[in-house]
Amino acid sequence: MLSIKNLSATVADKPILKGLTLEVPAGEVHAIMGPNGAGKSTLSYVLTGREGYVVTQGSATLDGEDLLALAPDERAARGVFLSFQYPLEIPGVPGLTFIRTALNAQRKARGEAEVSAPEFLKRAREVAGSLKIDFEMLKRPLNVGFSGGEKKRMEIFQMAMLSPRFLILDETDSGLDIDALKIVAEGVNALRGPDRAMLVITHYQRLLDYIKPDKVHVLAGGRIAATGGPELAHELEAHGYDRWVA
Amino acid sequence: MAAVKETVRQVEALEAYEHGFVTDIATEFAPKGLNADIVRFISAKKGEPEWMLEWRLAAFERWQAMEEPDWANVSFPKIDYQDAYYYAAPVEKEGPKSLDEIDPELLAVYAKLGIPLKEQEVLLGVQGAPKYAVDAVFDSVSVVTTFKKELAAVGVIFCSMSEAIREHGDLVRQYLGSVVPTSDNYFACLNSAVFSDGSFVYVPKGVRCPMELSTYFRINAAQSGQFERTLIIAEDEAYVSYLEGCTAPMRDENQMHAAVVELVALTDAEIKYSTVQNWYPGDADGKGGIYNFVTKRADCRGDRSKVSWTQVETGSAITWKYPSCVLRGDGSSGEFYSIAVTNGRQQADTGTKMIHLGRDTKSRIISKGISAGHSSNTYRGLVSTNQKAANARNFTQCDSLLIGKDCAAHTVPYIEARNGSAHFEHEATTTRLSEDQLFYAMQRGLSREDAVALLVNGFVREVLQELPMEFAVEAQKLVAISLEGSVG
Numbered sequence A: 001m002l003s004i005k006n007l008s009a010t011v012a013d014k015p016i017l018k019g020l021t022l023e024v025p026a027g028e029v030h031a032i033m034g035p036n037g038a039g040k041s042t043l044s045y046v047l048t049g050r051e052g053y054v055v056t057q058g059s060a061t062l063d064g065e066d067l068l069a070l071a072p073d074e075r076a077a078r079g080v081f082l083s084f085q086y087p088l089e090i091p092g093v094p095g096l097t098f099i100r101t102a103l104n105a106q107r108k109a110r111g112e113a114e115v116s117a118p119e120f121l122k123r124a125r126e127v128a129g130s131l132k133i134d135f136e137m138l139k140r141p142l143n144v145g146f147s148g149g150e151k152k153r154m155e156i157f158q159m160a161m162l163s164p165r166f167l168i169l170d171e172t173d174s175g176l177d178i179d180a181l182k183i184v185a186e187g188v189n190a191l192r193g194p195d196r197a198m199l200v201i202t203h204y205q206r207l208l209d210y211i212k213p214d215k216v217h218v219l220a221g222g223r224i225a226a227t228g229g230p231e232l233a234h235e236l237e238a239h240g241y242d243r244w245v246a
Numbered sequence B: 001m002a003a004v005k006e007t008v009r010q011v012e013a014l015e016a017y018e019h020g021f022v023t024d025i026a027t028e029f030a031p032k033g034l035n036a037d038i039v040r041f042i043s044a045k046k047g048e049p050e051w052m053l054e055w056r057l058a059a060f061e062r063w064q065a066m067e068e069p070d071w072a073n074v075s076f077p078k079i080d081y082q083d084a085y086y087y088a089a090p091v092e093k094e095g096p097k098s099l100d101e102i103d104p105e106l107l108a109v110y111a112k113l114g115i116p117l118k119e120q121e122v123l124l125g126v127q128g129a130p131k132y133a134v135d136a137v138f139d140s141v142s143v144v145t146t147f148k149k150e151l152a153a154v155g156v157i158f159c160s161m162s163e164a165i166r167e168h169g170d171l172v173r174q175y176l177g178s179v180v181p182t183s184d185n186y187f188a189c190l191n192s193a194v195f196s197d198g199s200f201v202y203v204p205k206g207v208r209c210p211m212e213l214s215t216y217f218r219i220n221a222a223q224s225g226q227f228e229r230t231l232i233i234a235e236d237e238a239y240v241s242y243l244e245g246c247t248a249p250m251r252d253e254n255q256m257h258a259a260v261v262e263l264v265a266l267t268d269a270e271i272k273y274s275t276v277q278n279w280y281p282g283d284a285d286g287k288g289g290i291y292n293f294v295t296k297r298a299d300c301r302g303d304r305s306k307v308s309w310t311q312v313e314t315g316s317a318i319t320w321k322y323p324s325c326v327l328r329g330d331g332s333s334g335e336f337y338s339i340a341v342t343n344g345r346q347q348a349d350t351g352t353k354m355i356h357l358g359r360d361t362k363s364r365i366i367s368k369g370i371s372a373g374h375s376s377n378t379y380r381g382l383v384s385t386n387q388k389a390a391n392a393r394n395f396t397q398c399d400s401l402l403i404g405k406d407c408a409a410h411t412v413p414y415i416e417a418r419n420g421s422a423h424f425e426h427e428a429t430t431t432r433l434s435e436d437q438l439f440y441a442m443q444r445g446l447s448r449e450d451a452v453a454l455l456v457n458g459f460v461r462e463v464l465q466e467l468p469m470e471f472a473v474e475a476q477k478l479v480a481i482s483l484e485g486s487v488g
Helices: A042-049 A072-077 A094-109 A118-130 A135-139 A149-161 A178-190 A232-241 B004-017 B036-045 B052-066 B104-112 B120-125 B149-154 B161-167 B171-173 B186-194 B436-442 B448-464 B470-482
Strands: A001-010 A014-026 A029-033 A053-062 A082-083 A166-170 A199-204 A216-220 A222-230 B027-029 B088-090 B132-138 B142-144 B157-160 B199-203 B212-218 B231-235 B240-249 B254-257 B260-265 B269-280 B289-300 B308-311 B319-320 B322-328 B333-342 B347-356 B362-371 B376-385 B393-402 B409-416 B423-432
Touching: A014 A042, A014 A222, A029 A232, A029 B269, A029 B308, A042 A053, A042 A072, A042 A166, A042 B322, A042 B362, A053 B470, A072 A082, A072 A094, A072 B436, A082 A149, A094 A118, A094 A135, A094 A149, A094 B120, A118 A135, A118 A178, A118 B004, A149 B362, A216 A232, A222 A232, A232 B088, A232 B436, B036 B052, B036 B132, B036 B186, B052 B186, B052 B333, B149 B157, B157 B161, B161 B171, B161 B199, B171 B231, B186 B260, B186 B289, B199 B212, B199 B240, B231 B240, B231 B269, B260 B269, B260 B308, B269 B470, B289 B308, B289 B333, B308 B319, B308 B448, B308 B470, B322 B333, B322 B362, B333 B347, B333 B376, B333 B448, B333 B470, B347 B470, B362 B376, B362 B409, B376 B393, B376 B423, B393 B409, B393 B448, B409 B423, B436 B448
Parallel strands: A029 A199, A029 A216, A082 A166, A166 A199, B132 B212, B199 B231, B212 B240, B231 B260, B240 B269, B254 B289, B260 B289, B269 B308, B289 B319, B289 B322, B308 B333, B319 B347, B322 B347, B333 B362, B347 B376, B362 B393, B376 B409, B393 B423
Antiparallel strands: A001 A014, A001 A053, A216 A222, B027 B088, B132 B142, B157 B199
């Protein structure tokens, strides 16, 4: 699925990623943990093509296709989804309108037919129900005036509606209380499957109690400093990142 | 590389003006230039009564003594008023009785513009779809008005201004110039002298006009100006909703459009007036385009009368336009909803005036300005009360959105409260289209252009909601097309 080789990237000429290598096979969930400033969010933006995040060497491919050569919307159409750490407010655009526009844009790019309004609404109701999102909220401008937790839930809602193949969750647990965290985790777990892969970026081990990773990587100093099983997350929780921070 | 990209973008922006075609139609012109004889020529061509000619000549005399205004935040080379045609009409034009008598070429033009002139086509639409009566004005004259019979059955008069002057002279004489006097301003005065056609609407007492009325204005002939005059009268308890749309071919020279629109709302009457203005804006370097110098005013003459202006302004090289409400009747109210989009080298100075004269009058102003490219977009608005206008209320909201680094947005509100009980609120914001929001939308699968269109549509949504549904969809597309190529 995702294959990153020797990837380096700068932000405002400052090197952030320094030769990062990572493989996430289909069907697996990998967690990326690390101290602040290690480059966790930079990795998510490089993979999704945000302007200002400049790749200086290395490669990133999705099922063999060069991701880095594609525009952000082309990557989205290939099934790359980022759940933002800080979701944006979109004034005047109801959530349903936003997601339907995005879904149809993706489908068009893939040469698929648009989703009809009734079909879309039916699915939206189901997904909203499972995530305990009030359907009325989806008619309001996306994220405008929403609490941190509501915004995160809307990210998972969008994710479920777009059904991407490669999912990146950037600090999805921040701003969530324990009940909300459980609901979000259930939503994420429902998307696990043999054809999908996930990269779960988190600062704390807490989220990984609910979204069980197959592998845990420590991102420090711009590269993967250690890789292990779920037990590595517990170890980090107990001892911190000191070992990897120079 | 950047230059190549810029060029491609400019070409795309040009191609975006899809109404830029010229139609080869036999056209009759008045001699070039402007003098009293031209005024007489126009009046005679239209078979007008003597009083109308006198009115025009008086206006022309006043106009000669007036100065072109220079207070607006726009700049353009001096206009040579003698170097233009003041009357251009498709020939064989002696008032067609029905669609069958119209030059098929003309019908083709309107079909190309997507205007439902053919009633049957409208009727064949989805069951329960609203009907639209259309008055089409081609260069200087009205070529066809549809649905007249159905409207006449309920007493509504909807016809060209020329016809109204001939057939409903008393009504025209009573109201023409009563809202915008001939001497009101330079361009209104010019219009009063040389106006060639426009629409006339009269809704009798207690009648709710059974369909949307609309007029499409099209400038086709070269070097000609369009000076239309529209007059809408809603008697006591009457209601009418009216929409105008405008397009013009792409030409290198500037063409003038100086219209006057007068609305009269009597006791408990309501008029909703919507405009979708898409005159040719000129090319990316500012060559050509329409000078849109328009005076629009509503007189809320009766108690509890209501007038609502909604405008979507995307075209014209220069826009100088302030649809206003004189809130004369007690308890009357005025609304102004505006979307003004400028791109390339366009300049817009637009807004409204809400003049509170009666007691307990209310007004509401929502203005959304979007500037892109090297354009300049100014909101200019006046809210005033006189001493007698107790309990006047106004709410004004002016939002500006900037796209790119080379455009400008200005907000110039004037507030004059001469009565202590007035309650005026003014809110204004200026924001730049955020790269963060764009990236967020693109990450979800939208192309950059589509992301801009979606965000801009969100920005203007409050105003789009005020338009009749079918036109709101058109306007939404128009806004997106106008901004194509504005982001790199």
